[in-house]
Amino acid sequence: MSNYFHRVLLIYVKDIKDEFRTFDNLLSTIIFGVMLVFIFSFAFQLTDLAVDQAFSAVLWVSIFFSSVLAIQRSFAKERENNVMDALLLASGDRGIIFLAKFLCNLTVLLLFELVVVPLLWIFTGISALGHIQAGLFIGSLFLGSWGLAAIGTMLNGITIQLPSARLLFPILLFPLLIPLLIGVIQCTNTALLGVSEPLSGWVYFLISFNILFTVLPLVLFDFVLEG
Numbered sequence: 371m372s373n374y375f376h377r378v379l380l381i382y383v384k385d386i387k388d389e390f391r392t393f394d395n396l397l398s399t400i401i402f403g404v405m406l407v408f409i410f411s412f413a414f415q416l417t418d419l420a421v422d423q424a425f426s427a428v429l430w431v432s433i434f435f436s437s438v439l440a441i442q443r444s445f446a447k448e449r450e451n452n453v454m455d456a457l458l459l460a461s462g463d464r465g466i467i468f469l470a471k472f473l474c475n476l477t478v479l480l481l482f483e484l485v486v487v488p489l490l491w492i493f494t495g496i497s498a499l500g501h502i503q504a505g506l507f508i509g510s511l512f513l514g515s516w517g518l519a520a521i522g523t524m525l526n527g528i529t530i531q532l533p534s535a536r537l538l539f540p541i542l543l544f545p546l547l548i549p550l551l552i553g554v555i556q557c558t559n560t561a562l563l564g565v566s567e568p569l570s571g572w573v574y575f576l577i578s579f580n581i582l583f584t585v586l587p588l589v590l591f592d593f594v595l596e597g
Contacts, residue, residue: 374463374466377463377466378466378469378470378473379470380470381466381467381470381471382470382474385444385470385471385474386474386477386489389474389478393589395440395443396440396478396481396482396513398439398534399436399439399440399478400483400485400486402435402436402497403432403433403482403485403486404485404489404544405435405526406431406436406490406495407432407486407493408430408489408552410428410432410490410494411490411493412496413481414494414495423559423563425490425491425559425562426554426555426558426559426562427559428490428494429487429490429558429560430514430551430554430555432486432490433479433482433486433514433518434518434544434547434551435485436482436486437479437482437518438522438539439541440475440478440479441475441479441518441519441522441523441526442449442481442522442536442539443528444471444474444475444522444523444526444527444530445471445526445527445530449533456468464591465588465589465591467591468523468524468527468587468588468591469588471523471526471527472518472519472520472523472571472584475518475519475522475523475582476515476519478525479515479518479519480511480512480515483515494518498596500562502562503560503561503562505562506557506560506561507558507561509557509564509573510554510557510558511558513553513554513557513573513576513577513580514550514554514558514576516580516584517547517550517554517576517579517580517583518547518550520580520583520584520587521543521546521550521583522543523587524526524583524586524587524591525539525542525543525546527587527591528542529542546583549579549582550576550579553572553575553576553579554576557570557572557573557576
């Protein structure tokens with residue numbers, strides 16, 4: 371078991387180093403997210419919409435669209451020069467590749483959110499800081515990022531060997547993310563507004579949803595990468 375996680379760590383560290391070695395990829399995702407923040411904040415200035423009520427939806431729509439840029443690159447390097455074949459031989463277990471790629475995507479999303487969330491908060495002028503439930507807010511960000519990374523890594527592995535991978539990836543991704551989107555918006559909105567609604571059902575749903583889409587591809591990734 372220690373050897374299994376050691377190989378996961380090796381691939382994870384390799385991918386993280388690649389992300390920061392070619393910082394352009396991460397930077398392009400951050401810039402796209404920042405542009406979405408400016409567009410939404412400008413739109414709020416032109417309407418009478420209650421920002422506190424709409425903040426959660428705007429936040430997660432920004433994260434979801436930006437995540438396509440970040441996650442779609444997961445297997446990009448492996449497509450070149452038959453690197454995927456070498457990686458499969460080195461790992462010995464294709465589930466290791468999924469787990470390492472998933473953890474790398476999750477890390478990138480969390481780093482992206484460290485930049486985008488404060489900016490959106492500042493530019494929209496949200497006034498929920500006094501009664502925010504910080505634990506639930508941070509937990510919602512983590513659960514949403516977890517689900518995004520798991521589903522995105524799985525679909526990227528499925529579509530990477532197809533000639534129209536860039537087109538198919540978002541088409542397949544967003545329908546699967548609808549339940550996740552509903553759940554994280556509900557949890558984030560409750561955290562921001564300080565509403566004392568029972569949210570255990572949504573939290574359990576998100577945890578179950580994320581575990582399903584983490585364990586399933588982990589077990590079936592041998593078939594995902596066939597071809």
